[in-house]
Amino acid sequence: METKIFKPDQIDQAAAEIKKGNLVSFPTETVYGLGADATNVQAVEKVYQAKGRPSDNPLIVHVADISTVEKYAQPLNEKTKQLIKQFWPGPLTIILKLKPHVLSSKVTGGLKTAAFRNPDKEATLNLIRKAGVPLVGPSANTSGKPSPTLAKHVYHDLNGKIAGILDAGATDFGVESTVLDLSTNHPTILRPGAVTSQAIEKVIGPVVDEQKHVGKTEVPKAPGMKYTHYSPTASVQIVDNENQWKSVTEWAANQSGKVGILATDAILNDYNWPQNVETYSLGNDVKSASHALFAGLRNFDLHSDITDILVEGFTTEGIGEAYMNRLNKSAGQKHFE
Known part of the structure; x- marks a missing residue:
């Protein structure tokens, strides 16, 4: 067709x-x-x-x-x-x-x-x-x-x-x-x-x-309540606060494969990223980040050599609630430690 x-x-x-x-x-x-x-x-x-x-x-x-x-x-x-x-x-x-x-x-x-x-x-x-x-x-x-x-x-x-x-x-x-x-x-x-x-x-x-996942035998009333959602091929981790980004750069430099970074411009501009890092801007705040999240994940999904994606997290206030809902599902609740 x-x-x-x-x-x-x-x-x-x-x-x-x-x-x-x-x-x-x-x-x-x-x-x-x-x-x-x-x-x-x-x-x-x-x-x-x-x-x-x-x-x-x-x-x-x-x-x-x-x-x-x-x-x-x-x-x-x-x-x-x-x-x-x-x-x-x-x-x-x-x-x-x-x-x-x-x-x-x-x-x-x-x-x-x-x-x-x-x-x-x-x-x-x-x-x-x-x-x-x-x-x-x-x-x-x-x-x-x-x-x-x-x-x-x-x-x-x-x-x-x-x-x-x-x-x-x-x-x-x-x-x-x-x-x-x-x-x-x-x-x-x-x-x-x-x-x-x-x-x-x-x-x-x-x-x-009532944001929850239903059981295997239950019928969900809405999309996204039962099955894996929003997941690219690469592993996704959430970076919860600004103090972790220095550790992210050090961690990324030690990875054998390429790493994707999804973050706001302030984060992207504050660090010297290793050569194996590809970056994608989430804009300036949670509103622009919500708009760019799926496009950024898809951008990295097109790169078969990217093995890990690290994404900036936000507080769950206002539109941040929707952003973190999608990001947590994409990451399978995995957070950078």
Whole structure:
């Protein structure tokens, strides 16, 4: 299969592929998603095949308007309406109870709930409208690898496996959406993202933070709760504080292979790095670091000779919570000592 690159003025062609039951990657404000008709079981099955993703992992349903959510979900309560008004379109995914038999178990993972999102990217909203159906949209990468923030990242992983990629440039945030479970008695954050818990609580009051991995026999309600995520081929370690970087340079100099360093400019400019070190800038702060994290991991993943990657850690405040959530999963909780 030839994977075509569609520009925003070619959305009709991209939508035609969706209508045929084929897969088209689309950009959002967070990462690139892998789009298929959420109402077409065969198309949804192709998503799992292309990604190499276990089929018990539910998929987020991307919509262009609230009326589509109301078509599939149980009546929306007041808190849900307030959140939609405040954060949609935007990087907030909400899990809602479904009406009976409206979406395939291939989409829901066999649950009676589904995750909905209204992305803040006009090209993708136009694609959904043109296709005339909601789109499932997990990150458009090989399962377990860092999420794609550029069309070329998608092409690297999925060339020949999908019909096309809607290329609208780099994403804005770089980490996936916040996932908020509204199907329970207490609103619960299952995955932190660009919409922080503090921002949500300003709208609806207290929320529960429940970031965890489920067991082998459990069905996760949201992506990233069960399987390894965001991992490049090389081993990843987190550098927790500035005082450790001198030790990092000494450690790197003693490694037989190449070492990748992902850090802010202040760190990169403060040290004389050994010749076997390749560096990648995370910018100036945690916000820019969140945007650059996946791109940096992917950059080093393309270098087969890089055996270790060391990444700057941040405090878990604000967007730092989402950044450290992804980084800890990428590193398998390994910290430089």
